[in-house]
Amino acid sequence: MTEHLTIGAFARRTGLSLKALRRYDESGLLVPDAVDERTGYRYYSPAQVNRARQISLLRRVEMPLAQIADLLATSDPVAASETLLGWWAEQERLLTHRRGTVDYLLDQWRRAPEEPFQVEVRSAPERTLATITSRVLQADLVATLVENVHRLREHLTASEAVVTEEWWAIYHGVVSPDSDGPLEVCVPFEGLVPPVGRIAIRIEEGRTEAYAPISAAQCSYPRILHAYDAVTDWVRRHGEPTGPPREVYRVPWPEDPTAYVADIALPYREAPW
Amino acid sequence: MTEHLTIGAFARRTGLSLKALRRYDESGLLVPDAVDERTGYRYYSPAQVNRARQISLLRRVEMPLAQIADLLATSDPVAASETLLGWWAEQERLLTHRRGTVDYLLDQWRRAPEEPFQVEVRSAPERTLATITSRVLQADLVATLVENVHRLREHLTASEAVVTEEWWAIYHGVVSPDSDGPLEVCVPFEGLVPPVGRIAIRIEEGRTEAYAPISAAQCSYPRILHAYDAVTDWVRRHGEPTGPPREVYRVPWPEDPTAYVADIALPYREAPW
DNA sequence: CTTGACCTTCCCCGTGGGGGAAGCACCAGA
């Protein structure tokens, strides 16, 4: 049982190709037990079959070689299991997000005449805001919004400021699985409030903004992208944006999914043309 | 609005990188509206933004460029939707199968001392078989088994042959998401039966086979791989395989998941050593 | 000894880009 296997025999036993085995040798992931110095022939030991099969399986689920190396370097099987599980959870998360993107594309094609969005213009006054800025991936977006609004409201009411239902989120960067903002959650108020921890207090200048009201049903990804598209297109036709887009929530979340829940707003300046 | 956009402006509007845009130009997937012959500058039209954004979204879900080209060449949005949906279903199917592979690996690490399989040897007599051979991917495996056994039994009983509960499936090739057999479903019988349609009648020689009995719980992917491993290892230690492995079902499917349901069998010859 | 199967290295191919160098092109301000 201590005999050596040639690369071909080893390939048949493990389900790996010759090309793959040579590459894994090169990269150090799976080095033959012995290499004939004269001929360069690779000889594998039967004891290596197990590792090779694990590599084969991990490649079948498309784990990168570098991560396979890390994983198999973990001696503790419990830790290895957790690493693998974590990686796999990430794969499932990615798939879930992609499903949303596919849905959006299907939306565009299927009901081609998507109900149009009313884009309006309004002048927003200067306001004093309490804000929390964070980098967040799409998966954690809703939780982050809810949590930060709650923290801001708690701080403001504890400071005896006057707050309303109104709040908004400014997307300084794209929030997607590949990109994490930054995202600034804002609650406007009246009063005198100190900053604390990650809560900043700042003045937001007055501005003109184009906005589209959306319903609760339209507010979830990916349908919300249609509203962004509509506002962005409108602004491009009438002028140019002067800042990042935002979602403005002005009422409590309604029961009725067709009821108004928020505005997608984009500050802009009219074109000189 | 009929102005041309430089590649940089177009990139910002569409979320595609300069590199990507140049590559899409090269490959014909997204050719600029105009190219200055003298300078080589690419100029895109605003009307191309839509196509570019679709490409961007499809790339985010990792659809290959060639398939994106096909998809966007489809003029009928209904047909395009169906193509996209079909492709997406395939992605989900792949993920489901990969989850099985991951589970198998976790199995190996977590309960390291997997209950060992009893590998026995038996001599199988020559039999007359009715068989259906088909190429099938892992996803359709169970349905194919059930359906083909049913068709074979129907034909045999209609021909007044004597059949028992026993049947088996011979895996002439690996059945996985990447590989589709061939798979031969066999029902042994006594009597005189003509072939019909895809049903073949053949003699199977007697042979010696190593086998491991498994329970219903062990029969589903990926746990069943452990049984295959056990038999294959045993055979390698005692001789060499003389044919493809099979799953032999000898009793009706039991209620109790821990009850015996099948054998994983591998014909083999004793080693000359 | 021959022959066929098996092994070696080497290079090019693919996909979908990223990084960066070298060299023009464009536009605004002085």
Next chain:
DNA sequence: TCTGGTGCTTCCCCCACGGGGAAGGTCAAG
């Protein structure tokens, strides 16, 4: 009109993860 700075061009090399195949050396059985 010159001069930046920015933007655009091509070109080449790089990544992962191999597949395909050429050219040539090796092994083992008949």
